[in-house]
Amino acid sequence: MNKKYFVSLLLCSQAIFAQISDKLEPIDIFDLEYISDPVISPDGRHIVYARHFSDIMTDKNLSNLWIINADGSNNRPLTTGNHHDIQPVWSHNSKMLAYKSDKDGKMQLYLHWPDNQQEIKLTNGVTSPGSVSFSPDDSYLAFTMFIPSRKKKTTITLPEKPQGAQWNDPPKYIDDLKYRADGAGYLKEGFNHIFTLPATGGTPRQLTSGDLSYGTPVWDHDGRHLLFAANLHGDREYEPNNSEIYRISVSNGTIDTLTTRKGPDRNPVVSPDGKTIAYLGNDERYMGYQVTRLYTMNSDGSSQTLVSGNFDRDIRNIRWAKDSKLLYFQYDDKGDTKIGTIDLRGEVKTLLEGAGGLTLGRPYNAADYSVSENGTVAYTLGGTAHPADLAVFKGRKSTRLTEVNKDIFDYKKLGNVEEIWYKSSFDGQDIQGWIVTPPDFDPAKKYPLILEIHGGPFTSYGSVFSAEIQMYAAQGYVVLYTNPRGSTSYGETFGNLIHHDYPNHDYDDLMSGVDEVIKKGYIDTDNLFVTGGSGGGVLTAWIVGHTDRFAAAVVAKPVINWYSFVLYADNPAYFAKYWFGEFPWDNPEPYLKRSPLSYAGHVTTPTMLLTGESDFRTPIPESEQFYTALKLRKVDAAMVRIPGASHGITSRPSNLIGKVAAVLSWFEKYKR
Numbered sequence: 028m029n030k031k032y033f034v035s036l037l038l039c040s041q042a043i044f045a046q047i048s049d050k051l052e053p054i055d056i057f058d059l060e061y062i063s064d065p066v067i068s069p070d071g072r073h074i075v076y077a078r079h080f081s082d083i084m085t086d087k088n089l090s091n092l093w094i095i096n097a098d099g100s101n102n103r104p105l106t107t108g109n110h111h112d113i114q115p116v117w118s119h120n121s122k123m124l125a126y127k128s129d130k131d132g133k134m135q136l137y138l139h140w141p142d143n144q145q146e147i148k149l150t151n152g153v154t155s156p157g158s159v160s161f162s163p164d165d166s167y168l169a170f171t172m173f174i175p176s177r178k179k180k181t182t183i184t185l186p187e188k189p190q191g192a193q194w195n196d197p198p199k200y201i202d203d204l205k206y207r208a209d210g211a212g213y214l215k216e217g218f219n220h221i222f223t224l225p226a227t228g229g230t231p232r233q234l235t236s237g238d239l240s241y242g243t244p245v246w247d248h249d250g251r252h253l254l255f256a257a258n259l260h261g262d263r264e265y266e267p268n269n270s271e272i273y274r275i276s277v278s279n280g281t282i283d284t285l286t287t288r289k290g291p292d293r294n295p296v297v298s299p300d301g302k303t304i305a306y307l308g309n310d311e312r313y314m315g316y317q318v319t320r321l322y323t324m325n326s327d328g329s330s331q332t333l334v335s336g337n338f339d340r341d342i343r344n345i346r347w348a349k350d351s352k353l354l355y356f357q358y359d360d361k362g363d364t365k366i367g368t369i370d371l372r373g374e375v376k377t378l379l380e381g382a383g384g385l386t387l388g389r390p391y392n393a394a395d396y397s398v399s400e401n402g403t404v405a406y407t408l409g410g411t412a413h414p415a416d417l418a419v420f421k422g423r424k425s426t427r428l429t430e431v432n433k434d435i436f437d438y439k440k441l442g443n444v445e446e447i448w449y450k451s452s453f454d455g456q457d458i459q460g461w462i463v464t465p466p467d468f469d470p471a472k473k474y475p476l477i478l479e480i481h482g483g484p485f486t487s488y489g490s491v492f493s494a495e496i497q498m499y500a501a502q503g504y505v506v507l508y509t510n511p512r513g514s515t516s517y518g519e520t521f522g523n524l525i526h527h528d529y530p531n532h533d534y535d536d537l538m539s540g541v542d543e544v545i546k547k548g549y550i551d552t553d554n555l556f557v558t559g560g561s562g563g564g565v566l567t568a569w570i571v572g573h574t575d576r577f578a579a580a581v582v583a584k585p586v587i588n589w590y591s592f593v594l595y596a597d598n599p600a601y602f603a604k605y606w607f608g609e610f611p612w613d614n615p616e617p618y619l620k621r622s623p624l625s626y627a628g629h630v631t632t633p634t635m636l637l638t639g640e641s642d643f644r645t646p647i648p649e650s651e652q653f654y655t656a657l658k659l660r661k662v663d664a665a666m667v668r669i670p671g672a673s674h675g676i677t678s679r680p681s682n683l684i685g686k687v688a689a690v691l692s693w694f695e696k697y698k699r
Contacts, residue, residue, distance in 0.1 A: 049440050050466050050501040053684040056387070056494060057083040060431040061414035063385055063395060064114060065406060065615055071097055071399035073141065075105065075115045075124060076417050078431060081680045082109050088680065090127060094141055094420040097403055097419055101430045105141065106130075110205075114158060118165040123226065125149075125159045125168060136170070138226060149157065157219065158243045161226070162250050167277075168224050169244040172231070175217035176238070204264045208597050209644040210673040221255065223277060234280050242270070242293070246508075247432075248301025248326070251277055254285075256293040256306075267600050272306055272328075285328035292322075296348060298351035301370075302326055305334075305345050306325030314358060315529070315605050316485045316515065316522035321354070322346065334373050342369075349400045357382065357396060359516035362446075362459055362489035364394040366406060366420070379420045383409025385489040388677040389479070389560070390461070390493035390508060391486060392516065409491040411444035412436070440466035446490060449543040451512070453535035456524070460509030460540050461490065462547075465500045473551040474505045475698060476528075477542055478564045478577075480559030482584075484513040484529055485522055496685050504556070504694075507544050511536035511566075526555040527608055530569040531634060532585055537566065538574070553578070553699045558690055560584050561645055561674065565623065568653060571634055572626025579697035581690045583637045584645045587653040589618040597643040626628055627656040633663035635693045637686065639672025 035095045058657045064077040074097055079090040092112045095102040106112045108130060115126040124139045131148070134155035137144040149168070150156055157171035181200035188194045199213075207213045222231040234239050234253070244253040258270040272285045272295045281321040285304070286292040290311035295304050304324050309317045321335040335342055340358045347354055348368070355378075357366050358521040364382040367373045382394035384407050394415070396406035407419035408427055413436060417429040442463045451458055465474065477499050481488045488508050496506045510517070513525035525533055544550055557577045559567045564585030586592045589612045593603040603610055611618045619625050634657055636650040650666060657664035667689045669676050677683035 049438055051439050051441065051494070051497050052501065053346075053498060053687055055435065055439070056680045056683055057081045057415060058435055059240060059387060061384055061387060062407060062417050062429060062431060063415060064095075065395060065417055066115050066117055066397045067399045067403060067405040067419075068099065068117045069400050070121040070636075071403045072121065072311070073097060073402045074230055074405045074417065074419070075117070076405075077113055077115070078104075080324055083680075085109070086679050086681045088678070095417065095428055097405070097421075099419075099426065102429065105139065105144075116159050116161065117160045118226075119163060120165055123161075123165065125161070127156065127159075136168075136224075138228075138685060149224060150231065151227055152231070156222070160243075162244045163248065164250060166226055167250075168226060169221065169246060169478075170224075171219045171221055171241060173215075173217055174220050174233075175611060180216065181405075194567055204599055205267075205597065207643050208643060210675060210678075212641065212643070221253065221275065223253075234275060234277065235282075244275075245297065247274065248297050248299075253277060254295040254297065254304065254412070256295060265600050267313065267598075270308075271532055272304070272410075274328075283328070285324065286331065288331070294345065296345050296347060296354075297326070298347050299349055300351040300517055301584050303351065304328075305347065307342060308344065309361060313608070314519075314523055315526045316513070316519065318519045318522075319343065321356070323371065331452060334371060334376075335369060336376050337373055338369070339520075341515060344396065346396075346398050348402070355396075355398050355404070356673055357394060359392045359487055361516055362392065362461075362487055362510060363516075364392050364409065364489065366396050366404060378404065379406070379489075380515075381409055381425075381426055382406050383489060384413070384415030385409075386491070386493075388493065388495045388683055389481065389490045390491045390496060391481065392489040392491065411490055412441055414492045414494075432544045441497055442466055442506070443468065444490065447540075449539055451532070451536045452539045453532045456512060456521070456536065458509055458536045458540060458666070460507060460543075461488070462544055463500045463506040463508075465497050465503050465505065470547075470549050472549060474503065474548045474549055475554035475556065475694070476544060477504045477506045477694070478537060478555070478557040478559075479506055479508045480537065480557070480563030481508065481514070482559070482561030482563045483509070483515075484525060484533070484562035484565075485515055486562075487514045487516040489516075495683065495687055499691070502691055505544065505550060507540055509537060509540045511540075527606070528619070528621075529606070530566050530623075533566060533570060534573060537570070556580070556694045556697075558583065560676070564645065568623035568634075571624070571630045571632040572623055573629070575631050577632050578699055579633045579635075579694050581635045581637055582650070582653065583686070584639065584642055584676065585623070585636070585649055585653070586645050587620045587622065588624045590615065592645070592649060593618075595646050595648065624652055624656060627653065627660065630657060630660070630662055633693070633697050635665045635667060635689065637667040637669070637676075637689055639669040639674065639676050639682075640669055642674045642676075644674035663697075 077090045092105040110130045112128045134499035136150040136156045154173045159170045220235045224231045242256040244255045274283045292308040292551045294307045319341040324331040367377045404420040407415035445462045559582040560583035567582045638647045638650040654666045
């Protein structure tokens with residue numbers, strides 16, 4: 028059923044903006060949908076999910092909640108309207124549903140009864156609640172909320188201004204190491220605290236206090252305690268990854284420390300029988316990439332055991348089976364997101380493959396799932412031909428339940444996606460990649476090629492839909508995207524091939540991929556183009572400083588100068604320590620050697636810089652440095668600044684359209 032039937036402001040958009048073309052066009056971004064947060068009821072009968080859509084008039088990404096029977100019947104909306112309805116959570120008795128919504132202007136917590144469509148608004152605070160969990164008897168909910176500090180920190184004393192005088196705002200006093208965050212801007216003074224609230228409504232009760240931030244609470248089996256992860260150490264500002272698992276008494280707020288290991292301990296989950304706590308983490312070794320592993324301990328914190336020591340992939344999203352002998356989890360393996368099980372001896376079995384589809388822009392691996400007490404799994408089904416749809420896995424069989432983009436893809440042709448493997452010219456490492464050919468592709472013809480590089484660098488692309496790449500293909504380009512060394516989903520050794528050595532030989536991996544596609548005979552070698560964002564922006568800038576084989580390049584949200592980046596980005600306690608091991612003033616040589624700015628003197632490729640003006644992860648002064656360097660050398664260069672955009676440039680639909688339009692316009696300008 029078409030989403031516009033339910034969303035009044037979009038009723039006329041198809042008529043006004045209907046496209047004649049049978050290929051994907053930028054304006055189609057506003058018509059694409061995807062699903063997320065698939066939560067199956069504990070009794071296995073119903074699945075609630077968030078259905079995401081865009082409003083072309085307000086340029087917003089929005090979502091409503093839908094409910095469907097687990098057999099695929101009776102798919103219908105639970106909520107409607109142009110707002111965000113997100114993070115649904117079932118009660119243990121499968122009768123109530125908590126979720127968050129900004130339908131009244133601010134994100135608040137609601138409780139919904141699906142059988143009669145009744146609901147109540149549970150919170151009405153100044154700040155928004157975090158993730159929610161139900162107590163074992165469903166009588167209470169627990170969550171975190173941000174509490175602003177009552178005292179403003181400052182050492183500055185100003186004279187009192189005369190009555191009626193119009194002075195500037197007072198100086199802003201900052202003494203924290205981390206004082207801003209990408210997407211959030213300059214951080215407000217305050218801390219996240221744990222609250223409980225009766226499911227019948229009322230006033231939230233604050234369990235924690237003080238100048239510390241506490242993580243998302245989950246209920247212990249007894250209903251008298253909550254578990255949470257937090258970094259409460261005195262050096263937390265300088266060791267932000269050293270979190271522990273804690274237990275707090277609901278009756279009196281007493282906190283017990285359950286883990287003490289150096290390194291991140293997080294995501295505690297209590298077994299149904301209450302005897303065992305599973306959690307995620309790793310031993311701190313200050314490596315750029317460390318595999319996230321599964322641990323268990325007794326309910327009192329004793330007998331802490333590494334369970335997944337023989338499994339060389341990141342374990343995420345753990346959930347206990349009903350018998351308390353098995354855990355479900357998701358993981359990325361060679362560019363594919365899978366759902367599996369692991370027993371307490373560490374034996375892993377894969378249940379299903381092809382989960383994903385939670386990113387519309389570029390083809391990153393991202394998925395979600397939930398499991399009922401009878402073992403039925405609801406998950407986001409990915410694929411190169413569509414964003415996330417809803418599917419269920421039951422009895423060793425997967426069934427797709429939705430096709431939310433059928434109205435578009437019934438007449439829009441997409442580029443074909445082909446997986447390839449090849450050897451790196453540097454050391455023979457096996458590298459995985461994907462070739463996307465234009466709709467109506469003819470291998471007898473010659474096509475321009477775009478090399479598109481993922482960010483991170485510790486992340487991965489996969490066999491999932493990408494509107495951005497499909498729009499490049501729709502304009503007649505063959506697109507290559509790959510997972511060079513440093514990418515996740517291939518194990519810790521492969522990920523750490525770039526440890527204290529990035530960028531470097533990942534360049535060889537990428538160039539070998541370009542050569543591999545050229546061997547196929549349908550690439551116009553005079554029209555090679557390259558682009559990438561974040562870590563991919565770093566590599567794109569590195570590439571144009573090391574070769575002139577590309578006709579043009581678009582460097583998106585890059586790091587250009589590591590010396591300035593580690594002191595200016597929003598995680599100052601992390602980057603120098605993990606990616607270099609030394610401060611730049613102690614040993615500037617590796618910072619200079621690995622900075623694309625150091626090779627600006629070699630650049631002849633026409634290069635566009637593209638960054639959000641509110642990016643605090645790879646701040647726009649990084650782009651400005653490279654732009655100015657190229658202009659001083661009289662290299663063809665341009666700078667595109669996305670107003671108001673953070674590192675996630677495409678968080679608004681028009682920004683994704685603008686990014687694609689900018690990239691294509693630059694490449695078309697220099698097509699030979």
